[in-house]
Amino acid sequence: MNAVSVEHITKTYLQKEQKKEKKVTALDDVSFTVDKGELFGIIGPDGAGKTSLFRILTTVLLADSGKASVEGLDVVKDYRKIRDRVGYMPGKFSLYQDLTVEENLNFFATIFNTTVKKNYELIKDIYVQLEPFKKRRAGALSGGMKQKLALCCALIHKPSILFLDEPTTGVDPVSRRDFWDMIKKLKEQDIAILVSTAYMDEANMCEKIALIQKGNILTVSSPEKITSEFDQPLLAVRSDDMYQLLYDLRANKAVKEAYPFGAYYHVIPEDANKTKELEAYLQQKGQKDLEVKPIKANIEDSFIALMKKND
Amino acid sequence: MKRLLSFVIKEFHHIFRDRRTMLILLGMPIVQIILFGFAVTNEVNNASIAIWDQSKDEATTQIIQRISSSKYFDIEQSLHSKEGIEGAFKKGKVKMVIVFPQRFRESLLHEHNAEVQLIADASDLNTASTLTNYASSIIMRYQADILDADIPYQVKTNIKMLYNPNLESAYNFVPGVMGLILMLISAMMTSVSIVREKEMGTMEVLLVSPVKAYMVIISKVIPYLVLSLVNIISIILLSVYALGVPVTGNLVLLIGESILFIITSLSLGITISTVTKSQQAAMLISMMGLMLPTILLSGFIFPIENMPVVLQVISNIVPAKWYIDIVRMVMIKGLGFGAVMKDTIILTGITMLFIIISLLRFKTRLE
Amino acid sequence: MEKEKVITTKQLTKQFGDFTAVNGISFEVHKGEIFGFLGANGAGKTTAIKMLCGLLAPTSGEAAVAGFDVYKQAEKIKKNIGYMSQKFSLYDDLTVRENMRLFAGIYGMDRKTIKQRTEEKLKQLELEPQADDLVNSLPLGWKQKLAFSIAIFHDPKIVFLDEPTGGVDPLARKQFWEMIYTAAHNGITIFVTTHYMDEAEYCDRVTIMVDGEIKALDTPGNLKETYEAESIDEVFYKLARTATRKAD
Numbered sequence: 001m002n003a004v005s006v007e008h009i010t011k012t013y014l015q016k017e018q019k020k021e022k023k024v025t026a027l028d029d030v031s032f033t034v035d036k037g038e039l040f041g042i043i044g045p046d047g048a049g050k051t052s053l054f055r056i057l058t059t060v061l062l063a064d065s066g067k068a069s070v071e072g073l074d075v076v077k078d079y080r081k082i083r084d085r086v087g088y089m090p091g092k093f094s095l096y097q098d099l100t101v102e103e104n105l106n107f108f109a110t111i112f113n114t115t116v117k118k119n120y121e122l123i124k125d126i127y128v129q130l131e132p133f134k135k136r137r138a139g140a141l142s143g144g145m146k147q148k149l150a151l152c153c154a155l156i157h158k159p160s161i162l163f164l165d166e167p168t169t170g171v172d173p174v175s176r177r178d179f180w181d182m183i184k185k186l187k188e189q190d191i192a193i194l195v196s197t198a199y200m201d202e203a204n205m206c207e208k209i210a211l212i213q214k215g216n217i218l219t220v221s222s223p224e225k226i227t228s229e230f231d232q233p234l235l236a237v238r239s240d241d242m243y244q245l246l247y248d249l250r251a252n253k254a255v256k257e258a259y260p261f262g263a264y265y266h267v268i269p270e271d272a273n274k275t276k277e278l279e280a281y282l283q284q285k286g287q288k289d290l291e292v293k294p295i296k297a298n299i300e301d302s303f304i305a306l307m308k309k310n311d
Numbered sequence: 312m313k314r315l316l317s318f319v320i321k322e323f324h325h326i327f328r329d330r331r332t333m334l335i336l337l338g339m340p341i342v343q344i345i346l347f348g349f350a351v352t353n354e355v356n357n358a359s360i361a362i363w364d365q366s367k368d369e370a371t372t373q374i375i376q377r378i379s380s381s382k383y384f385d386i387e388q389s390l391h392s393k394e395g396i397e398g399a400f401k402k403g404k405v406k407m408v409i410v411f412p413q414r415f416r417e418s419l420l421h422e423h424n425a426e427v428q429l430i431a432d433a434s435d436l437n438t439a440s441t442l443t444n445y446a447s448s449i450i451m452r453y454q455a456d457i458l459d460a461d462i463p464y465q466v467k468t469n470i471k472m473l474y475n476p477n478l479e480s481a482y483n484f485v486p487g488v489m490g491l492i493l494m495l496i497s498a499m500m501t502s503v504s505i506v507r508e509k510e511m512g513t514m515e516v517l518l519v520s521p522v523k524a525y526m527v528i529i530s531k532v533i534p535y536l537v538l539s540l541v542n543i544i545s546i547i548l549l550s551v552y553a554l555g556v557p558v559t560g561n562l563v564l565l566i567g568e569s570i571l572f573i574i575t576s577l578s579l580g581i582t583i584s585t586v587t588k589s590q591q592a593a594m595l596i597s598m599m600g601l602m603l604p605t606i607l608l609s610g611f612i613f614p615i616e617n618m619p620v621v622l623q624v625i626s627n628i629v630p631a632k633w634y635i636d637i638v639r640m641v642m643i644k645g646l647g648f649g650a651v652m653k654d655t656i657i658l659t660g661i662t663m664l665f666i667i668i669s670l671l672r673f674k675t676r677l678e
Numbered sequence: 679m680e681k682e683k684v685i686t687t688k689q690l691t692k693q694f695g696d697f698t699a700v701n702g703i704s705f706e707v708h709k710g711e712i713f714g715f716l717g718a719n720g721a722g723k724t725t726a727i728k729m730l731c732g733l734l735a736p737t738s739g740e741a742a743v744a745g746f747d748v749y750k751q752a753e754k755i756k757k758n759i760g761y762m763s764q765k766f767s768l769y770d771d772l773t774v775r776e777n778m779r780l781f782a783g784i785y786g787m788d789r790k791t792i793k794q795r796t797e798e799k800l801k802q803l804e805l806e807p808q809a810d811d812l813v814n815s816l817p818l819g820w821k822q823k824l825a826f827s828i829a830i831f832h833d834p835k836i837v838f839l840d841e842p843t844g845g846v847d848p849l850a851r852k853q854f855w856e857m858i859y860t861a862a863h864n865g866i867t868i869f870v871t872t873h874y875m876d877e878a879e880y881c882d883r884v885t886i887m888v889d890g891e892i893k894a895l896d897t898p899g900n901l902k903e904t905y906e907a908e909s910i911d912e913v914f915y916k917l918a919r920t921a922t923r924k925a926d
Contacts, residue, residue, distance in 0.1 A: 045846050045847035045850070048847075055515075055677060059519065060519055060676050061676060061677050084521045088515070091512070092512045094512035094516045095513070096324075096325070097511070098329065099325075106317070107317055107321050110314050110318075111314060111521070111522045142719050144719070172718040172719045173718065173911060173914050173915060173918065174914075174915060174919060198846075200848060243860070243863035260880060262880055262898070263879055263899060300848045303847075307848070307849055
């Protein structure tokens with residue numbers, strides 16, 4: 001039995017826009033499965049349909065068509081049973097800002113018919129960091145602390161599957177890293193975790209990812225597999241005049257694509273074996289301190305390539 | 312049960328930690344009652360009055376003596392004709408005229424029945440009603456004194472309010488304020504607090520939990536029910552001790568009916584929360600959709616009988632109209648359940664309707 | 679060749695009571711540079727930027743922005759800077775054209791220039807067909823590009839970008855950075871604050887603030903070398919972990 005199975009899910013919204021109503025497709029015939037105990041990432045920009053997907057799986061939203069199940073339970077028919085066993089952390093950290101850390105946690109424990117004591121083991125590692133602030137109101141916590149508290153609240157009833165919708169948005173890098181460490185530890189407890197993010201660099205933290213764009217799943221696989229399937233040669237290029245370099249690159253017919261990537265441009269040449277020619281061309285154009293090196297694609301490169309293929 | 316309790320405790324936390332709201336919740340009834348109370352019943356001392364004594368016998372002299380020795384009245388002049396009354400008022404100094412008919416004592420002794428007429432300048436409504444009240448009570452006391460002699464004498468005071476025949480009593484404000492406050496606290500606060508959970512996203516978490524919808528609703532309702540009761544009691548205490556408006560009827564009946572109206576308002580609040588998505592919208596609907604009708608169409612300020620027919624018809628769906636009516640009958644007039652049965656049934660009907668609507672509209676999912 | 683300095687600070691300090699939010703920071707930013715300003719929540723980033731934008735008077739130290747003193751010439755500074763944040767930049771319920779006119783008007787540009795430049799910008803952004811559509815209806819990536827071009831509409835000397843590319847798809851992001859490179863090439867200094875470290879990799883130089891102080895200031899390449907790290911994220915983690923001050 002899969003932890004999550006999604007078959008041909010489609011969801012549309014009506015959006016009001018200058019008096020006329022427009023149909024917006026949030027999810028377009030989406031299918032994938034998540035194995036038991038897997039750390040599964042749903043990676044895509046804002047508006048790709050991540051939140052709609054999470055809401056359908058957590059039974060708070062109905063799909064227009066298609067089938068989905070969580071731990072073998074149908075999200076429409078068995079929604080009550082699903083609600084008993086999933087942990088959900090929506091996009092905004094849904095805490096009661098005017099309740100203290102302790103009160104929030106106790107409250108969420110009781111609504112799931114349990115106590116903090118009973119499942120303390122599970123949240124212990126996270127909660128010790130919150131302990132010094134337990135009398136503080138949730139509203140007065142920093143982004144990172146709020147995120148930790150929200151995670152504790154979602155875990156307190158020992159769910160067998162955890163849905164985390166953009167848990168790292170607006171959280172500083174240190175907390176972000178701490179957060180992924182916590183998630184990895186949770187994985188050892190055999191909890192299946194679905195996590196969504198708009199940040200491509202977080203893809204590598206997951207065992208398996210689905211890249212999603214405009215309601216379409218571009219691919220589902222392990223991050224290593226996705227990047228290894230990048231089937232074009234890729235170069236990283238830089239020089240002392242980056243502005244001019246981009247024009248020079250794009251003016252060359254042997255260059256299929258060139259786009260900024262950190263301190264470099266990533267360049268997809270027509271022919272991988274003609275790197276030397278490209279270098280010579282750029283030097284002839286007057287580029288100094290030139291650096292051209294073949295590199296392996298990362299998730300962002302793959303995402304762009306898949307996006308283009310999909311269009 | 313434990314779950315419900317922790318839910319309710321959480322709601323109380325929300326309320327108590329929001330000091331500003333707390334202050335409004337508990338302070339508003341007090342401020343309103345005092346405001347209306349002072350506007351309505353300032354004590355009147357040494358008011359100028361005139362007396363037209365057509366009888367000039369032992370009884371009228373005794374009554375006049377009592378009146379002139381009270382701190383409330385100054386007898387400004389004695390009148391000798393009907394025309395003199397009009398004249399006295401027109402000069403603007405005299406606030407009230409007391410008219411004793413001819414053969415007052417004889418009527419009292421032989422027919423056991425005599426009449427005193429109190430004519431007041433009701434263009435100044437508050438003073439007029441206060442003065443007639445004072446005068447009536449002095450006459451009543453005189454009557455009671457001679458009753459000790461075991462003779463069933465009866466003096467009838469015949470009060471005539473000049474310039475404002477539809478006399479609006481000061482007492483009207485207490486039922487009105489009760490209706491307004493309960494509507495405001497119960498309906499507006501409940502709707503806002505439910506919608507806040509939607510806005511904050513906590514509703515989403517509650518939905519994705521084994522908690523049933525009715526539990527969320529009940530837990531929201533209980534704290535506001537309690538607070539509303541506190542308000543009812545503080546209003547009643549204030550009106551009895553500060554304004555001197557007594558609870559003439561059955562207190563238990565009054566509180567029972569108030570609880571019914573609180574439930575009506577709560578169900579209304581929940582209904583509003585099911586159709587709105589933001590706290591602002593909930594607040595606006597409560598203000599425009601509840602506050603204004605409650606103030607304007609409930610008979611609180613403007614008598615319903617004087618409204619155009621269309622508004623009279625509309626006023627029937629304003630729950631506060633029925634409640635204010637009930638409070639008037641029970642608290643002011645001292646009538647029993649029989650008198651307010653019709654209003655009670657109508658109010659119950661409205662409540663059921665809103666509960667059904669809100670149950671149908673409350674969703675187990677988003678959207 | 680000595681490059682023109684657009685921002686210079688010397689021992690810039692801001693105290694709130696006993697709390698020193700920014701503790702004696704000194705740095706220089708050159709004309710046309712893309713300068714990354716990184717720090718965790720509570721590191722003093724926001725306070726520092728507020729001082730540079732003329733919104734907050736420093737407690738001590740010196741700072742000049744676009745040649746103007748932050749103590750005495752705050753109004754002049756405001757005229758010479760642009761600002762774009764991810765959260766608030768455009769009015770959703772106005773059209774693309776209306777947004778451009780509004781912001782240009784705020785900076786006191788004359789009508790003729792506004793008109794001319796609006797058309798120019800629309801062309802550059804390839805937004806001509808959507809010029810009279812509500813901003814609301816544009817995809818996020820376009821909104822951000824539009825927001826940026828509005829932030830530099832009045833030719834500011836410096837533009838402050840607050841987490842500019844959060845949440846957009848990678849392609850839109852690349853296009854956005856191309857716009858930034860072009861603006862920088864045209865002499866506009868770009869001051870980027872972010873706590874997404876991969877954004878930092880695009881900057882010419884990066885400073886990392888920890889506990890109100892500048893802990894590192896160099897090119898991304900040199901920083902990675904110095905701290906023996908694979909990415910700026912790692913550099914940041916190594917530095918920020920030493921923080922004693924918590925945002926809590």
